Amino acid sequence: MLKRARITVSIVLAIMGNPIAEAQQVVAPRTASDVPGTPAGTVMTKEYVAAVGRIAYIWGWPLVNNFNRSLAMKDLPEPGKVGGVAPAAPPNHISMLTDYIDAAENIVTCPNQDTVYGAGFMRLDVTPVVVQVPDFGDRFYTYQITDGRTDSFASIGKQYHTRPGFYLLVGPHWKGNKPAGINAVYRSPTDIAAVLPRIFQDDTPEDKAAIQPSLNQVMVYPLSQFTGRMQTTKWKDTPSFPAADTAGGGEVKWVVPEKFFDELPGVMKMIPPLPGEEALYGMINSVLTAASNDPELKASLTQAAIATEAEVIAPFFEFHNNGRPVGRGWTSPPNGARWGTDYLSRTASAKSNMYDNAPEETRYIYTDFDSGGQRLSGANRYTVTFPKGQLPPVNGFWSLTLYNKAHLFEPNRLNRFSLGTKSKTLKYNQDGSLTLYFQNDSPGADLETNWVPAPKDVFSLYIRAYWPKAAILDGSWSPPPVKREE
16 A cells, blocks of 8 residues: 555656655855846935935935045146145145144135145056155144045054055056055045045144145155155245135035936046945935936926925034934934945034044044033133143043034134144133133133133034043043033
8 A cells, every 4th residue: 555655646746746856945145246136227206316316315425525625626727725824736646734624624624733734636546646744753743544444554653653655546447566665555434535634733833844844745746756865845835825715614515416317427426335234325326317308307306405405414513413422412423434334424423524534543523512401602601621631631632623514614813713732822820621622702811721702603623632542532531511601
């Protein structure tokens, strides 16, 4: 009987096939390119396109912002100063200032009054570039070197014990050997890059003179111009170029919502996805392709950009919407220039204060409010008191800067916008504490050395801690409260 059953089963399997033997495992994707996306031609509603458009706008805002800044410099004939105040250079070069940046600057928000700035954008698909690092002696300096996402990819500065000499920046597809005389090669993840040197200077006439020979050797140029010897430029003699139109004040508007989705496709082609971003790129590109063939979908994208700018991006300008709380009303992003997929913080910082250094280079700590939670305003008087031994713990320098409602310097009769390590005339209290004054009117002639004049309108305060010690990085030190004086 059992034998007959076995024969019957065998006959059935022979006729029908063996489903167990024939079953096949679906091969799991092994790479991002194996994962299918939205098929071309798939119907998309205006509402879906608008929803993806909002995500794309938040994600792509810093990339388009950075790229448009580079485009603004691409036709300059030589390194110089925009409006006579901001460093600007054609691709694959930088320009240096020779003193603190002027209050008329409106190219970028939140400039400092502690360092001498340099700036330039690189197109590394055209040529590698040589970065010169002079011998700064004991002077603090750092070169911020970022890719198209504003993430740092090279570490050059005093905190890294960088040797004077020459460093090569190359693009992601460069193939070659390190040239003789080059100390190190740094590979950018993107073909577009920015080099932004910052050289510390105190506020004395003596130091402003002493820094000049070193500044003249801070240069970036194409590899073809490399000679193996330190080259110089007399930066005081560089030309001035017309200032950009700010259309009503504040920072130059580098991202225009109505143009955003015309610019984003080209930027995405230049900046490849990070590992894990392939699906995001695929989703955004599917919508961009559909909108390029359908005026109604394109209009939906544009309206999404306009709405997202007003509803999402604009609030990022306020410092209390940026970073995480660090105590007493101050906030700080802990991952500057290490944004990765933290699209929130990258976009918030790009909106409020573009080009953060990496956290081990600089921590930025800011507030819009006093200790009572009220908006800082020139209608009131404020003090910030650091107890004895509790200045910001740094190996480099610290400063406390005041910015007006546009996050720019407000001109004042002292031409002073910050106080800190650079300030050589600060007066300490009898108990060793340090009190700084932020108000519109003078706190009195004997206290003016510790005073930063405030505008009559609202303003913000901003601490820079260059080369921060562990107490800042781990949060065990927090800034003192901003006290409103009655």
